[in-house]
Structure formats: structure tokens, C-alpha cells
Amino acid sequence: MNEKDLLAIIDRAVDEFNGDLDELESAIGMLMLGRHYGWRVMLLIHSPNTIRKYLKILGLKSLRDVLPEVGVLAHRSNAWRLVDGTQNFWKVVRGQISGVRSARVNKKAP
Known part of the structure; x- marks a missing residue:
């Protein structure tokens, strides 16, 4: 997906949004970080319920x-x-294996 398409998704979500701006901001942030980290990392950071909520806000199916x-920074x-x-x-x-889900990143992998 190119930048123009991503901006169109964001602009549409902003125009159609009703609710707490913190949620809109978080949904957009997930989309932008996901460009670099990939959808698999986003699924490891956020709960399934949060992903569903953000997808709804962004008007996306998946x-x-x-x-x-897998993004270049995964x-x-x-x-x-x-x-x-x-x-x-x-x-x-x-959630069948606990203790792995984490939003922590390190610039230099150990």
C-alpha cells in the first residue's frame, strides 16, 4: 500500500469519526507503526479486541x-x-501462551 492510499484511509477515518480522540489517535498510530513493523507484530502488541476496535475506526477489514x-523493523x-x-x-x-505479548522494542537486538 502506498502513502497516498494510507493517507486516504486516515482522512476518511478522521472525517467519519465520532468518539474519544484518544482511540482515533491510537488506531492511526497502529496503522503508521504497522508500516514499519508489520501486521504480525501489531497482533503481538495489541489484544484481539483492540485490533478489532482499531480496524472498525479505520474502516478496514484486516x-x-x-x-x-513482517516489516523491516520487526x-x-x-x-x-x-x-x-x-x-x-x-x-x-x-492468548494460549502467556508472557510473550509485549510492546517493547530495542534498537539493537540482543
């Missing part, structure tokens, strides 16, 4: 439609480093 699967995500290359990604997203 993050897969607008974000890369390696900075602590949670992504724990699940990358394993079979556990969806178990973590569904």
Missing part, C-alpha cells in the same frame, strides 16, 4: 490488506524475536 506481514520487537521461526505465533495471539 491489517493484512494494508500492512506488510526484528526490534521483543515479542517478535520470541516467536519468529516457531509454530507459536497464533497461540500467542489467541
Whole structure:
């Protein structure tokens, strides 16, 4: 997805939004960070309910439609480093494995 398309999504969401601006700001922030980290990292950061809420605010059906699967900065995500290359990604997203979900990133991976 190019920048023009992303801005169109954001502009439409802003124009149509009713509610708490903190939620709109967070939804837009997820979309913008997701460009760099990818939708898989976004699913590791946010709960499924939060993702659904943000998708509704943005007027999207799925993050897969607008974000890369794994972004160029995904390696900075602590949670992504724990699940990358394993079979556990969806178990973590569904909450079947706890203690992995994290919004923490490090500029230099250990």
C-alpha cells in the first residue's frame, strides 16, 4: 500500500469519526507503526479486541490488506524475536501462551 492510499484511509477515518480522540489517535498510530513493523507484530502488541476496535475506526477489514506481514523493523520487537521461526505465533495471539505479548522494542537486538 502506498502513502497516498494510507493517507486516504486516515482522512476518511478522521472525517467519519465520532468518539474519544484518544482511540482515533491510537488506531492511526497502529496503522503508521504497522508500516514499519508489520501486521504480525501489531497482533503481538495489541489484544484481539483492540485490533478489532482499531480496524472498525479505520474502516478496514484486516491489517493484512494494508500492512506488510513482517516489516523491516520487526526484528526490534521483543515479542517478535520470541516467536519468529516457531509454530507459536497464533497461540500467542489467541492468548494460549502467556508472557510473550509485549510492546517493547530495542534498537539493537540482543
